[in-house]
Amino acid sequence: MMPDMESNHHLNRFLREEDQKPLQHLPYTVLKEADISQRQLDDITQVCSTLSVARSAAIILLRHCNWNVSKLFDNWFDEEDEVRITVGLFKNPPVDQFSTYGSFTCEICFETFPGGDDFDDQRISSTFCDHFYCRACWVGYISKSIANDGLGCLSLKCPHPCCGAAVGEDMIFVLAAESADKDKYLRYLLRSYVEDSYRKRKIKWCPAPGCDHAVDFVDYVGGSGGACDVSCLCSYKFCWNCNEEAHSPVKCDTVAKWILKHKDESENTNWILVNTKPCPECRRPIEKNQGCSHMRCRAPCKFEFCWICLGPWGGSHSCNSYLQGVKNESDKRKEVAKLNLDRYIHYYERWVANHESRQKALVDFQLVQDVHLKKLDRKYRQTNPILSFITEAWLKIIECRRVLKWSYAYGYYIPKHEHGKRQFFEYLQGEAESGLEKLHHCAEVELEEHINADKPIEDFIEFRTKLVQLTVLIGNYFKNLVRAMENDLPEISSFGDYWSCYICTYVNEGSATMCVMCSSQSPVHGEV
Amino acid sequence: MQASRARLFKEYKEVQREKVADPDIQLVCDDSNIFKWTALIKGPSETPFEGGVFQLAFAVPEQYPLQPPQVRFLTKIFHPNVHFKTGEICLDILKNAWSPAWTLQSVCRAIIALMAHPEPDSPLNCDSGNLLRSGDLRGYYSMARMYTKLAAMPKKG
Numbered sequence: 001m002m003p004d005m006e007s008n009h010h011l012n013r014f015l016r017e018e019d020q021k022p023l024q025h026l027p028y029t030v031l032k033e034a035d036i037s038q039r040q041l042d043d044i045t046q047v048c049s050t051l052s053v054a055r056s057a058a059i060i061l062l063r064h065c066n067w068n069v070s071k072l073f074d075n076w077f078d079e080e081d082e083v084r085i086t087v088g089l090f091k092n093p094p095v096d097q098f099s100t101y102g103s104f105t106c107e108i109c110f111e112t113f114p115g116g117d118d119f120d121d122q123r124i125s126s127t128f129c130d131h132f133y134c135r136a137c138w139v140g141y142i143s144k145s146i147a148n149d150g151l152g153c154l155s156l157k158c159p160h161p162c163c164g165a166a167v168g169e170d171m172i173f174v175l176a177a178e179s180a181d182k183d184k185y186l187r188y189l190l191r192s193y194v195e196d197s198y199r200k201r202k203i204k205w206c207p208a209p210g211c212d213h214a215v216d217f218v219d220y221v222g223g224s225g226g227a228c229d230v231s232c233l234c235s236y237k238f239c240w241n242c243n244e245e246a247h248s249p250v251k252c253d254t255v256a257k258w259i260l261k262h263k264d265e266s267e268n269t270n271w272i273l274v275n276t277k278p279c280p281e282c283r284r285p286i287e288k289n290q291g292c293s294h295m296r297c298r299a300p301c302k303f304e305f306c307w308i309c310l311g312p313w314g315g316s317h318s319c320n321s322y323l324q325g326v327k328n329e330s331d332k333r334k335e336v337a338k339l340n341l342d343r344y345i346h347y348y349e350r351w352v353a354n355h356e357s358r359q360k361a362l363v364d365f366q367l368v369q370d371v372h373l374k375k376l377d378r379k380y381r382q383t384n385p386i387l388s389f390i391t392e393a394w395l396k397i398i399e400c401r402r403v404l405k406w407s408y409a410y411g412y413y414i415p416k417h418e419h420g421k422r423q424f425f426e427y428l429q430g431e432a433e434s435g436l437e438k439l440h441h442c443a444e445v446e447l448e449e450h451i452n453a454d455k456p457i458e459d460f461i462e463f464r465t466k467l468v469q470l471t472v473l474i475g476n477y478f479k480n481l482v483r484a485m486e487n488d489l490p491e492i493s494s495f496g497d498y499w500s501c502y503i504c505t506y507v508n509e510g511s512a513t514m515c516v517m518c519s520s521q522s523p524v525h526g527e528v
Numbered sequence: 529m530q531a532s533r534a535r536l537f538k539e540y541k542e543v544q545r546e547k548v549a550d551p552d553i554q555l556v557c558d559d560s561n562i563f564k565w566t567a568l569i570k571g572p573s574e575t576p577f578e579g580g581v582f583q584l585a586f587a588v589p590e591q592y593p594l595q596p597p598q599v600r601f602l603t604k605i606f607h608p609n610v611h612f613k614t615g616e617i618c619l620d621i622l623k624n625a626w627s628p629a630w631t632l633q634s635v636c637r638a639i640i641a642l643m644a645h646p647e648p649d650s651p652l653n654c655d656s657g658n659l660l661r662s663g664d665l666r667g668y669y670s671m672a673r674m675y676t677k678l679a680a681m682p683k684k685g
Contacts, residue, residue, distance in 0.1 A: 107629050108535070108593055108628045108629060109531060109534060109535050109538075109593075110534075110535055110538035110539070110542070111534070111538075131629075133629075136531070137628065140531070140594050140628075141594060141628060144591070144594040144595070159627050159628050159629045160627065160629050161621070161625075161627045161629055161630060
């Protein structure tokens with residue numbers, strides 16, 4: 001069996017090039033929980049050894065300075081006493097005024113504890129002050145703070161109203177009522193390292209539900225308002241700037257508008273889409289609630305029509321025979337509001353369709369990886385073809401579905417008067433979309449055929465060539481589409497009050513209703 | 529539950545002892561429920577509340593003293609930090625700055641201090657807060673005085 005050497009050669013070279021492409025340097029790092037703990041521990045250890053303080057004191061100091069080690073050192077070496085007073089790590093706690101003997105009254109429960117063997121065991125202060133409370137009250141005080149104060153439990157103070165002495169980790173661990181409280185405290189400590197960080201907007205949690213990773217965006221400059229996609233290790237992609245799911249190249253404000261609108265109307269729109277047909281006369285959505293197909297629209301329209309063909313219901317209506325090219329010309333009188341909704345539905349439907357298609361592709365891709373690739377590998381083991389092209393095709397599909405989905409939000413917000421822009425954009429989008437459908441079909445249906453049917457290796461090589469070419473082609477289409485959206489099509493909008501003919505591309509004046517060159521109709525005047 | 533009851537009982541005993549010591553505050557526990565208290569406090573001198581006696585209602589939670597008691601004025605009072613209709617009090621130690629080392633007695637003292645030193649920037653009674661913030665001390669004084677006379681002082685004749 002000799003595969004087509006020529007195409008195989010190209011193919012392998014293509015795949016090799018793809019493999020050898022140097023890993024793009026990412027401007028951010030995804031940190032696992034262990035990485036965060038390690039960084040935090042490193043900082044704490046550094047502070048402990050430099051300032052000769054205990055771990056619990058180092059935590060209190062670092063948290064005060066938002067985990068900024070160098071700022072802490074600056075403050076500490078400038079004004080150690082002041083820092084100590086602010087955070088409640090008093091150097092010389094006031095001398096214990098009570099005598100060590102005799103009894104002691106807790107200022108919280110007002111219980112009096114007699115002197116004796118368990119005297120010191122019951123008399124506990126925060127170690128930085130001389131306010132003593134009994135063990136039971138301390139336990140209650142600490143567990144209540146861990147339960148209710150959130151991150152605030154990390155800066156717990158002595159219960160005395162006028163005392164700012166800190167209660168550190170060491171004390172909490174000794175007195176925490178349950179081990180669950182300790183775990184909770186440690187979780188808050190970890191969260192604090194990300195959420196209280198002085199590097200605000202440079203480190204944050206991955207917003208995916210259940211994901212414990214944080215992302216450290218080293219070089220983030222911010223302020224541009226542009227989208228900035230970040231891909232977490234949990235495979236969730238989100239926009240660093242607005243925390244929504246990844247939406248590049250569409251800008252954050254467009255996405256925000258879209259999501260707001262989508263929250264407002266999506267439910268209604270969905271229901272209408274699924275359950276109704278518009279009246280052919282007045283366009284009002286109609287839900288069919290009876291069995292026969294003879295529909296009568298509500299007053300004042302009262303239009304009678306056939307549910308199936310949406311044609312008028314005559315005396316002896318029938319739509320059983322197929323007629324070519326019959327169009328209903330009665331829908332010229334659309335209301336503006338209805339038009340807008342229709343327009344929105346148009347974009348929304350496609351946005352949803354691509355979203356769902358992507359979700360499905362994610363599931364399918366998992367199946368391809370887990371099952372299909374192994375099958376293919378067994379089947380064509382002798383010839384040992386490289387199967388990574390299938391993975392690449394699927395990754396391309398998933399990414400392109402995402403871009404395409406957001407391109408509908410972008411398309412919806414292209415200003416109405418910028419027809420040239422819209423036309424050009426829709427051309428690019430159309431190319432990209434039909435290409436993607438081909439690719440998706442190829443990777444989905446045709447791949448299935450090769451897995452299930454017993455086809456010769458030549459067929460598979462041919463399939464491989466086709467899929468690789470499609471992947472590259474679709475990649476180029478989407479590159480163009482993405483570039484257009486990123487640049488916001490400036491070359492088109494600069495036309496101003498002109499429109500370019502979509503047949504011959506001649507640039508006509510805005511007022512012209514027909515193309516001066518080829519007499520085709522202006523999109524401005526031709527559209528409803 | 530047991531801890532709060534024990535502590536309230538201790539406070540009750542303390543109050544009996546201190547009654548003479550602080551003549552401005554009279555704390556009374558409900559006969560049948562140790563978690564319900566009322567207090568009579570005297571309006572501080574050199575304020576529009578001078579000469580008035582104001583009644584406070586305490587509802588003590590079971591987690592007391594880890595959680596603060598709920599306190600409100602039963603007597604009508606015109607003060608920026610007291611809700612004119614419900615008598616609710618906006619005071620940090622009754623919310624997030626609570627410490628279990630505070631007692632019902634010390635809460636009363638804090639409320640007396642609040643009457644003398646209103647915080648017009650976080651008002652529950654906007655009319656009162658606006659008078660103070662716009663510098664109309666005379667207006668504030670006369671309104672507060674009027675309500676003290678109407679609600680917190682024995683009717684003459």
